[in-house]
Amino acid sequence: MPKISRNQPAKKRKREPVTFVDEVTGEEVRVSSVLFGFVMLIAIIVALAAWMGGSMSQIESRFAGFMDDTARMAGVSVNEVSVLGLEQDPGLQQEIRAAAMIEPGENMFRADPYIIRRRVEGTHKVLNVRVHxxxxxxxxxxxxxxxxxxxWHDGKEWTVVDGLGRVIPDERAGDHPDLVRVAGRGAPEAAPALVNALADAPDVTGDLAIATRINDRRWDMRLISGATVRLPEDVELTAALGRLTDLQVRTALMQRPLKMIDLRNAGRVYLGPVNPPNFKAREIAARS
Known part of the structure; x- marks a missing residue:
């Protein structure tokens, strides 16, 4: 009967490497081989970076240069940048071409229309930008x-506002004496809607001195006569100007000696005369 030693250590089993089966090829692949391949790939990239100057950004730059050269050889590099729609202003046309930051010889694949459009829109000098x-x-x-x-008067000086409610740089307000004058916070953004509404109310526009934005919700218009027209919120702006036009045509309301014309309540117009009547004096006169 063989002797059994209780203190004899158990033999260690040799660990088999972890493997997985590729479902496409049916081949068994060891995980250690995958890890080794990944480490080698990183090592090659690092070595390549060191050989080319020591930084990944240089690799990217040189690769981009290589792609540009390849595109040029294949005939798909930028040969011409055309700006259409601004033929009446050659100076602005040239400025937009420069803002696009695309030069002849560049890779057509890198001339991203969306990026170019954002650059051009960033000049705040053109509208409806399309890039193809x-x-x-x-x-x-x-x-x-x-x-x-x-x-628009920003509190310090007059500036010019375009059809999208943006201030136009380098544009002189003095060159546009016939434009609607606005003031107040939020006035530039809301000005195009006001101007469009006033275009349908020429009988009102002729008597307008300046429109002031109130709480970024509505307008007060000061007339040449000195009276203030209190308009409702923007959603009712067009209807209110229509009512004011009708009153002006029928009664010449804006030429009356008024201090205030309040149109904020639909269906009613409140008037504030320059010299409100003295009802007490009338009562005394009636008793005498």
Whole structure:
């Protein structure tokens, strides 16, 4: 009968490497092999970075240069950048072309229309910007000049506002004496809607001196006569101007000696005369 030693240590089993089966090829692949391959790939990338100068950004830059050269050889590099819609203003046309930051010879694949459009819109000088790539070698930028619609007093000076409610840089307010004048916080953004509404109310526009934005919800209009027209909130702006036009045509309301015309309540118009009647004096006169 063999002797059994109680203190004899158990033999360690040799650990088998973890494997998995590729469902496509049916081959068994050891995890250690995958890890080794991944480590080697990292090592190659690092070595390549060191060989090219020591930084990944240089690798990216040189790769981009390589792709540009390849695109040029394949005939898909930018040959022409056209700006359409601004032919009447060659200076602005050239400025928009420069803002696009696309030069002849660049890779057409890197001339991203969305990025170019954002650059052009960032000038705040044009509207309705569209950018198209016409393969293999042309970039076309289509834009409309930002037309001035109002002049805004920001508390310090007068500036010109375009049809999207944006201040137009380098535009002189003195060159636009016939535009609607606005003031107050939020006035530039709301000015285009006001100007559009006033376009349908010419009998009102002729007597308007300045419109002041109130709480970014509505307007007060000061007339040339000195009277203030209190308009309702923006959703009722067009209807209120229609009522005021009707009253002006029928009664010449805005030429009366009034201090205030309140249109904020639908169906009613409150008038504030310059010299309110003295009812007490009338009573005394009636008793005498």
């Amino acid at each position: 790539r016409l393969w293999p070698d042309q970039v076309v930028i289509i834009a409309d000049a930002a037309e001035p619609v109002a002049v």
